[in-house]
Amino acid sequence: MAKRILAYVDRRRDPEGYARRIGVRMGKGCRLIDVEFSTEPWLITLGDRVSATRTRFETHDGGVWVFRESDSDIDIIKPITVGSNVFIGYGTIILPGVTIGDNVVIGAGSVVSRDIPSDSVAVGVPARAIKTFDAYRDSTRAAADPTKSLNPKDKRAYFEKKYCKV
Template sequence: MALIKSVFTAIFDLAYFVLKGSVAYARKKGVKVGEHCRIYIKSWGSEPFLVSIGDHVTVTSGVKFITHDGSTCLVKNAEGQRYQRFAPIQVGSHVFIGVNTIVMPGVTIGSNVVIGAGSVVIKDIPDDSVAVGAPAKVVSSFADFQTKIKDTCVSDAELVGISDYQQRVQRAIELQNAKQAAQQHHF
Protein backbone atom coordinates (compact mmCIF):
# COMPACT_ATOMS: atom_id res chain seq x y z
CA MET A 1 0.00 0.00 0.00
CA ALA A 2 2.83 2.40 0.85
CA LEU A 3 4.43 1.72 -2.52
CA ILE A 4 1.19 2.51 -4.36
CA LYS A 5 0.82 5.75 -2.40
CA SER A 6 4.44 6.67 -3.14
CA VAL A 7 4.00 6.03 -6.88
CA PHE A 8 0.73 7.99 -6.95
CA THR A 9 2.37 10.93 -5.13
CA ALA A 10 5.32 10.92 -7.56
CA ILE A 11 2.99 10.90 -10.58
CA PHE A 12 0.78 13.64 -9.11
CA ASP A 13 3.86 15.79 -8.29
CA LEU A 14 5.25 15.37 -11.79
CA ALA A 15 1.91 16.24 -13.36
CA TYR A 16 1.58 19.32 -11.13
CA PHE A 17 5.14 20.39 -12.02
CA VAL A 18 4.48 20.00 -15.76
CA LEU A 19 1.02 21.60 -15.77
CA LYS A 20 1.52 24.44 -13.29
CA GLY A 21 5.23 25.15 -13.68
CA SER A 22 8.25 25.09 -11.43
CA VAL A 23 7.43 28.21 -9.40
CA ALA A 24 3.92 27.00 -8.54
CA TYR A 25 5.35 23.58 -7.71
CA ALA A 26 7.95 25.10 -5.37
CA ARG A 27 5.22 27.09 -3.61
CA LYS A 28 3.08 23.93 -3.33
CA LYS A 29 6.02 22.21 -1.63
CA GLY A 30 6.26 25.08 0.87
CA VAL A 31 9.07 27.21 -0.56
CA LYS A 32 8.43 30.92 -0.17
CA VAL A 33 8.98 32.28 -3.70
CA GLY A 34 8.78 35.93 -4.72
CA GLU A 35 7.65 37.37 -8.04
CA HIS A 36 9.18 36.94 -11.49
CA CYS A 37 11.44 34.01 -10.57
CA ARG A 38 12.87 31.40 -12.92
CA ILE A 39 13.34 28.01 -11.29
CA TYR A 40 14.87 25.04 -13.08
CA ILE A 41 14.80 22.44 -10.28
CA LYS A 42 12.12 20.12 -8.95
CA SER A 43 13.80 18.77 -5.81
CA TRP A 44 13.59 20.92 -2.68
CA GLY A 45 14.95 18.46 -0.11
CA SER A 46 13.22 17.37 3.07
CA GLU A 47 12.38 20.83 4.47
CA PRO A 48 11.28 23.04 1.57
CA PHE A 49 9.35 25.20 4.04
CA LEU A 50 12.73 26.45 5.33
CA VAL A 51 13.69 28.00 1.96
CA SER A 52 12.75 31.59 1.16
CA ILE A 53 13.48 33.20 -2.23
CA GLY A 54 13.01 36.87 -3.12
CA ASP A 55 11.90 38.49 -6.38
CA HIS A 56 13.65 38.12 -9.76
CA VAL A 57 15.69 35.07 -8.72
CA THR A 58 17.03 32.44 -11.11
CA VAL A 59 17.71 28.98 -9.67
CA THR A 60 19.43 26.97 -12.41
CA SER A 61 19.50 23.20 -12.88
CA GLY A 62 21.20 21.01 -10.32
CA VAL A 63 21.02 23.54 -7.47
CA LYS A 64 20.56 21.94 -4.04
CA PHE A 65 19.22 23.69 -0.96
CA ILE A 66 20.36 21.74 2.13
CA THR A 67 18.38 22.76 5.23
CA HIS A 68 19.63 20.15 7.68
CA ASP A 69 22.86 18.50 8.79
CA GLY A 70 22.46 14.74 8.51
CA SER A 71 25.88 14.06 10.03
CA THR A 72 24.54 14.97 13.47
CA CYS A 73 22.91 11.52 13.63
CA LEU A 74 26.36 10.15 14.43
CA VAL A 75 26.31 11.91 17.81
CA LYS A 76 24.01 10.41 20.42
CA ASN A 77 23.09 11.29 23.98
CA ALA A 78 23.33 8.88 26.95
CA GLU A 79 20.01 7.25 25.96
CA GLY A 80 21.17 6.65 22.38
CA GLN A 81 19.03 9.41 20.89
CA ARG A 82 20.54 11.37 18.05
CA TYR A 83 20.99 15.10 17.72
CA GLN A 84 19.49 17.16 14.88
CA ARG A 85 20.29 20.50 13.27
CA PHE A 86 17.96 22.39 10.95
CA ALA A 87 18.44 25.92 9.63
CA PRO A 88 16.57 28.08 7.09
CA ILE A 89 18.03 29.38 3.84
CA GLN A 90 17.17 32.89 2.66
CA VAL A 91 17.83 34.24 -0.82
CA GLY A 92 17.37 37.95 -1.53
CA SER A 93 16.05 39.55 -4.71
CA HIS A 94 17.81 39.88 -8.08
CA VAL A 95 19.93 36.77 -7.57
CA PHE A 96 21.34 34.24 -10.03
CA ILE A 97 22.39 30.85 -8.63
CA GLY A 98 24.57 28.95 -11.12
CA VAL A 99 24.30 25.31 -12.22
CA ASN A 100 25.04 22.62 -9.61
CA THR A 101 25.48 25.03 -6.71
CA ILE A 102 24.95 23.71 -3.18
CA VAL A 103 23.55 26.09 -0.56
CA MET A 104 24.13 24.83 2.99
CA PRO A 105 21.92 25.20 6.11
CA GLY A 106 21.53 28.63 7.68
CA VAL A 107 22.95 30.58 4.73
CA THR A 108 21.60 33.97 3.69
CA ILE A 109 22.35 35.15 0.15
CA GLY A 110 21.85 38.89 -0.19
CA SER A 111 20.25 40.84 -3.04
CA ASN A 112 21.97 41.69 -6.34
CA VAL A 113 24.14 38.59 -6.13
CA VAL A 114 25.58 36.13 -8.64
CA ILE A 115 26.64 32.70 -7.39
CA GLY A 116 28.93 30.97 -9.90
CA ALA A 117 28.27 27.47 -11.20
CA GLY A 118 29.42 24.61 -8.98
CA SER A 119 29.81 26.77 -5.89
CA VAL A 120 29.30 25.48 -2.36
CA VAL A 121 27.81 28.28 -0.27
CA ILE A 122 28.66 27.60 3.39
CA LYS A 123 28.37 31.13 4.77
CA ASP A 124 26.36 34.28 4.13
CA ILE A 125 26.97 36.17 0.88
CA PRO A 126 26.48 39.95 1.21
CA ASP A 127 24.35 42.17 -1.02
CA ASP A 128 25.85 43.46 -4.28
CA SER A 129 28.45 40.75 -4.79
CA VAL A 130 29.61 37.91 -7.02
CA ALA A 131 30.73 34.71 -5.26
CA VAL A 132 32.29 31.56 -6.71
CA GLY A 133 34.08 28.42 -5.58
CA ALA A 134 33.98 25.66 -3.02
CA PRO A 135 33.64 27.13 -0.54
CA ALA A 136 32.11 30.17 -2.22
CA LYS A 137 34.04 33.40 -1.77
CA VAL A 138 33.19 36.92 -2.90
CA VAL A 139 35.37 37.75 -5.92
CA SER A 140 33.75 40.90 -7.28
CA SER A 141 31.17 43.56 -6.64
CA PHE A 142 27.91 43.40 -8.54
CA ALA A 143 28.69 46.83 -10.02
CA ASP A 144 31.96 45.53 -11.51
CA PHE A 145 30.07 42.48 -12.83
CA GLN A 146 27.50 44.76 -14.51
CA THR A 147 30.24 46.80 -16.16
CA LYS A 148 31.96 43.67 -17.46
CA ILE A 149 28.69 42.30 -18.87
CA LYS A 150 27.87 45.57 -20.61
CA ASP A 151 31.37 45.72 -22.10
CA THR A 152 31.60 42.11 -23.28
CA CYS A 153 28.09 40.77 -23.89
CA VAL A 154 25.31 41.51 -26.36
CA SER A 155 22.04 43.17 -25.36
CA ASP A 156 18.63 42.13 -26.64
CA ALA A 157 18.47 45.51 -28.36
CA GLU A 158 21.36 44.45 -30.59
CA LEU A 159 19.44 41.35 -31.70
CA VAL A 160 16.10 42.96 -32.55
CA GLY A 161 14.47 41.48 -35.62
CA ILE A 162 16.18 38.08 -35.42
CA SER A 163 13.48 35.62 -34.36
CA ASP A 164 15.22 32.33 -35.15
CA TYR A 165 17.01 31.20 -31.97
CA GLN A 166 20.03 29.68 -33.70
CA GLN A 167 20.51 32.83 -35.79
CA ARG A 168 20.24 34.98 -32.62
CA VAL A 169 22.96 32.91 -30.94
CA GLN A 170 25.24 33.07 -34.00
CA ARG A 171 24.77 36.84 -34.28
CA ALA A 172 25.42 37.27 -30.55
CA ILE A 173 28.71 35.37 -30.90
CA GLU A 174 29.75 37.55 -33.85
CA LEU A 175 28.99 40.74 -31.91
CA GLN A 176 30.77 39.46 -28.77
CA ASN A 177 33.87 38.63 -30.83
CA ALA A 178 33.79 42.12 -32.36
CA LYS A 179 33.56 43.72 -28.90
CA GLN A 180 36.46 41.57 -27.66
CA ALA A 181 38.60 42.52 -30.66
CA ALA A 182 37.81 46.22 -30.14
CA GLN A 183 38.81 45.99 -26.47
CA GLN A 184 42.13 44.33 -27.34
CA HIS A 185 42.95 47.23 -29.65
CA HIS A 186 42.42 49.72 -26.78
CA PHE A 187 45.04 48.03 -24.58
Protein backbone atom coordinates in the same frame (compact mmCIF):
# COMPACT_ATOMS: atom_id res chain seq x y z
CA MET B 1 6.64 5.33 -5.53
CA ALA B 2 3.70 6.81 -7.46
CA LYS B 3 3.67 9.81 -5.12
CA ARG B 4 7.35 10.50 -5.89
CA ILE B 5 6.74 10.23 -9.64
CA LEU B 6 3.79 12.64 -9.43
CA ALA B 7 5.88 15.10 -7.41
CA TYR B 8 8.66 14.88 -10.01
CA VAL B 9 6.22 15.56 -12.86
CA ASP B 10 4.64 18.45 -10.92
CA ARG B 11 8.08 19.91 -10.17
CA ARG B 12 8.99 19.83 -13.88
CA ARG B 13 5.63 21.06 -15.21
CA ASP B 14 5.20 24.03 -12.83
CA PRO B 15 8.37 24.48 -10.78
CA GLU B 16 7.41 27.77 -9.14
CA GLY B 17 3.91 26.54 -8.28
CA TYR B 18 5.35 23.30 -6.93
CA ALA B 19 7.78 25.21 -4.72
CA ARG B 20 4.94 27.30 -3.28
CA ARG B 21 2.77 24.20 -2.75
CA ILE B 22 5.47 22.50 -0.66
CA GLY B 23 5.95 25.62 1.49
CA VAL B 24 8.74 27.67 -0.10
CA ARG B 25 8.05 31.39 0.41
CA MET B 26 8.76 33.06 -2.88
CA GLY B 27 8.51 36.58 -4.29
CA LYS B 28 7.47 37.66 -7.77
CA GLY B 29 9.17 36.85 -11.05
CA CYS B 30 11.19 33.83 -9.89
CA ARG B 31 12.50 31.26 -12.37
CA LEU B 32 13.28 27.77 -11.06
CA ILE B 33 14.58 25.11 -13.43
CA ASP B 34 15.06 21.58 -12.06
CA VAL B 35 15.55 22.84 -8.49
CA GLU B 36 15.50 20.51 -5.46
CA PHE B 37 14.42 21.33 -1.92
CA SER B 38 15.30 19.25 1.13
CA THR B 39 12.85 17.97 3.73
CA GLU B 40 12.07 21.40 5.24
CA PRO B 41 11.06 23.54 2.24
CA TRP B 42 8.95 25.80 4.47
CA LEU B 43 12.25 27.15 5.90
CA ILE B 44 13.29 28.53 2.49
CA THR B 45 12.54 32.12 1.47
CA LEU B 46 13.26 33.47 -2.01
CA GLY B 47 12.91 37.18 -2.80
CA ASP B 48 11.72 38.68 -6.07
CA ARG B 49 13.48 37.76 -9.33
CA VAL B 50 15.47 34.74 -8.16
CA SER B 51 16.74 32.49 -10.96
CA ALA B 52 18.13 29.05 -10.14
CA THR B 53 18.95 26.04 -12.33
CA ARG B 54 19.78 22.55 -10.98
CA THR B 55 20.20 24.08 -7.52
CA ARG B 56 19.86 22.12 -4.28
CA PHE B 57 18.54 23.96 -1.20
CA GLU B 58 19.63 21.89 1.82
CA THR B 59 18.08 23.04 5.12
CA HIS B 60 19.48 20.25 7.29
CA ASP B 61 22.89 18.76 8.04
CA GLY B 62 22.67 15.06 7.26
CA GLY B 63 26.11 14.48 8.77
CA VAL B 64 24.54 14.04 12.21
CA TRP B 65 23.59 10.55 11.01
CA VAL B 66 26.98 9.31 12.28
CA PHE B 67 25.85 10.18 15.84
CA ARG B 68 22.42 8.51 15.69
CA GLU B 69 23.45 5.54 17.85
CA SER B 70 24.54 7.75 20.76
CA ASP B 71 22.40 10.85 20.10
CA SER B 72 19.31 9.49 18.39
CA ASP B 73 17.22 12.66 18.50
CA ILE B 74 19.60 15.39 17.28
CA ASP B 75 19.10 17.47 14.17
CA ILE B 76 20.77 20.54 12.73
CA ILE B 77 18.10 22.36 10.76
CA LYS B 78 18.35 26.02 9.72
CA PRO B 79 16.53 28.31 7.28
CA ILE B 80 17.84 29.55 3.95
CA THR B 81 17.07 33.10 2.81
CA VAL B 82 17.76 34.44 -0.67
CA GLY B 83 17.28 38.14 -1.42
CA SER B 84 15.92 39.76 -4.56
CA ASN B 85 17.51 39.97 -8.00
CA VAL B 86 19.68 36.89 -7.49
CA PHE B 87 21.05 34.50 -10.10
CA ILE B 88 22.14 31.08 -8.81
CA GLY B 89 24.28 29.21 -11.35
CA TYR B 90 23.84 25.64 -12.54
CA GLY B 91 24.61 22.91 -10.02
CA THR B 92 24.93 25.12 -6.95
CA ILE B 93 24.28 23.70 -3.47
CA ILE B 94 23.07 26.05 -0.73
CA LEU B 95 23.61 24.75 2.80
CA PRO B 96 21.64 25.31 6.05
CA GLY B 97 21.59 28.72 7.70
CA VAL B 98 22.78 30.68 4.66
CA THR B 99 21.55 34.15 3.78
CA ILE B 100 22.23 35.47 0.28
CA GLY B 101 21.73 39.22 -0.09
CA ASP B 102 20.14 41.26 -2.88
CA ASN B 103 21.77 41.76 -6.29
CA VAL B 104 23.95 38.66 -6.14
CA VAL B 105 25.30 36.26 -8.75
CA ILE B 106 26.41 32.80 -7.57
CA GLY B 107 28.69 31.01 -10.04
CA ALA B 108 27.86 27.56 -11.39
CA GLY B 109 28.90 24.61 -9.23
CA SER B 110 29.37 26.66 -6.08
CA VAL B 111 28.74 25.36 -2.57
CA VAL B 112 27.31 28.19 -0.49
CA SER B 113 28.13 27.39 3.14
CA ARG B 114 28.19 30.92 4.56
CA ASP B 115 26.35 34.19 4.04
CA ILE B 116 26.92 36.10 0.80
CA PRO B 117 26.59 39.90 1.10
CA SER B 118 24.37 42.01 -1.13
CA ASP B 119 25.82 43.50 -4.31
CA SER B 120 28.39 40.78 -4.91
CA VAL B 121 29.41 37.90 -7.17
CA ALA B 122 30.42 34.71 -5.36
CA VAL B 123 31.96 31.51 -6.74
CA GLY B 124 33.74 28.39 -5.57
CA VAL B 125 33.76 25.62 -3.01
CA PRO B 126 33.14 27.11 -0.56
CA ALA B 127 31.61 30.12 -2.31
CA ARG B 128 33.35 33.44 -1.68
CA ALA B 129 32.63 36.93 -2.96
CA ILE B 130 35.12 37.75 -5.73
CA LYS B 131 33.82 41.06 -7.09
CA THR B 132 31.08 43.61 -6.70
CA PHE B 133 27.80 43.44 -8.55
CA ASP B 134 28.65 46.71 -10.32
CA ALA B 135 32.04 45.41 -11.48
CA TYR B 136 30.30 42.30 -12.83
CA ARG B 137 27.75 44.47 -14.64
CA ASP B 138 30.55 46.51 -16.24
CA SER B 139 32.49 43.45 -17.41
CA THR B 140 29.30 41.80 -18.69
CA ARG B 141 28.33 44.86 -20.70
CA ALA B 142 31.80 44.97 -22.24
CA ALA B 143 31.62 41.31 -23.30
CA ALA B 144 27.94 41.10 -24.29
CA ASP B 145 26.42 40.73 -27.74
CA PRO B 146 23.17 42.53 -28.71
CA THR B 147 21.29 39.35 -29.60
CA LYS B 148 18.61 38.77 -26.93
CA SER B 149 15.77 40.06 -29.14
CA LEU B 150 16.90 38.28 -32.31
CA ASN B 151 14.94 35.35 -33.68
CA PRO B 152 16.82 32.01 -33.78
CA LYS B 153 17.74 32.31 -37.46
CA ASP B 154 19.18 35.82 -37.09
CA LYS B 155 20.95 34.89 -33.87
CA ARG B 156 22.61 31.94 -35.57
CA ALA B 157 23.71 34.13 -38.48
CA TYR B 158 25.13 36.71 -36.07
CA PHE B 159 27.21 34.16 -34.15
CA GLU B 160 28.29 32.23 -37.23
CA LYS B 161 29.59 35.48 -38.69
CA LYS B 162 31.34 36.31 -35.43
CA TYR B 163 32.85 32.90 -34.61
CA CYS B 164 32.69 30.63 -37.67
CA LYS B 165 34.68 32.55 -40.20
CA VAL B 166 35.02 30.31 -43.21
